[in-house]
Amino acid sequence: MxxxxxxxxxxxxxxxxxxxxxxxxxxxxxxxxxxxxxxxxxxxxxxxxxxxxxxxxxxxxxxxxxxxxxxxxxxxxxxxxxxxxxxxxxxxxxxxxxxxxxxxxxxxxxxxxxxxxxxxxxxxxGLPTARARNVEYLYPLRDAPVRIAQGFGGGFSHDDNENRHAVDFAVPAGTPVLAARDGVVMQVESGASARLDPDAIVDAGDDRVRGNFIRVLHDDGTMALYAHLQQAGVVVAPGARVLRGTIIGFSGNTGLSAAPHLHFVVQANRGMRLESLPFRMAGPDGPLRFGQVRADTDAPP
The missing domain is CATH 2.60.40 (Immunoglobulin-like)
Known part of the structure; x- marks a missing residue:
C-alpha cells in the first residue's frame, strides 16, 4: 500500500x-x-x-x-x-x-x-498518545484454514513502516471476516467493485489501492485495518461497536491485490505517522507465528 x-x-x-x-x-x-x-x-x-x-x-x-x-x-x-x-x-x-x-x-x-x-x-x-496493550488477537476469518501468503517483513509489499507487521491471509473471496478484537468502527469503504490493474497508474493518495476496507479503533488507541474486502462486503457502519469474533465483512480481491486475500495489520499513530505493530494472534490450532513467514514472489500485496 x-x-x-x-x-x-x-x-x-x-x-x-x-x-x-x-x-x-x-x-x-x-x-x-x-x-x-x-x-x-x-x-x-x-x-x-x-x-x-x-x-x-x-x-x-x-x-x-x-x-x-x-x-x-x-x-x-x-x-x-x-x-x-x-x-x-x-x-x-x-x-x-x-x-x-x-x-x-x-x-x-x-x-x-x-x-x-x-x-x-x-x-x-488515531491518537498520537496511543499505547498498545499486550492483547491476543483472534484469527479474523471464519471456517477458513490458515494460509499466510505474506507475513511480517514480507518483501513483496510489507517492507514499509505502515505494513512491516501486516499479514496477508490467502482465502477465497466471500469468506466471513471477523473482528479480531473489540473496538469501534472508525472508517469503512465498500464501493470498490474489482481489483486494480497492477500496471495502471494510480495516484498514491487514492484509497482504491486497498479496495474495500474497515478500520477499527481499539480502546488503547491502536487500530486494526481489514483490507481488500469484496464489493458490498462491509456489514458494519462507522461508529458501531464490534465485539471480538463477530462478522464485520467478507473477504475479496478489490484494490491493488494480486489474488483473493485479507490484508490485516494493527497500526498506531506515532506523531503524524502510521506505524504497524507486531501482535499476537490465536489461530484454530494455537498461536500463529508471522515472523517466521517469508513472502513468495507471487504473494499478493
Missing amino acids: PRWWPAFALLAMCASGAASAQTPSSGSWPGATMAPSVPAQAAVASAPRTSSVELELRPRFGGTEATAINHLAGPVEVTLLSDGPPPHATPALPARVTVPGGGRLVIAQLTDGAAGTRLRLVAIP
Missing part, C-alpha cells in the same frame, strides 16, 4: 469555503483549501472518494480562521502546512491539532494579505 502524496490549492485569504480530499488512511493524507472562485480541477489534484476530513476557512477577527472538520468516527491528528513562505498565523505554521471523531477544531488564525499562499493539510488517523 503506497504512501499518499499531497494535493494543493490556492488560498484566497478573505474568502470562506471548505474542501475535502482523500481519506486519511496512511502516511501523509492530502487535504486542500478551496476558495469558491478557484476551479475544482485546479483545487484538488485527485478527486476524493469519501469526505473524511475538511479544512474550513471563515473570515473572523479581521483574518481567516482555519478549522479542521473530522467526519471519521475516531480521532485524527492534522497538521496545517504552507508550501513556500508561510502566512502570518497564530499559532505559527506548521500548526498541529488532534480532532476527535465527529468533531471540529480551530487549527490557526491566519492574517490577511497572503493571497496565493499554498496550504497543505496532512492528516493521520
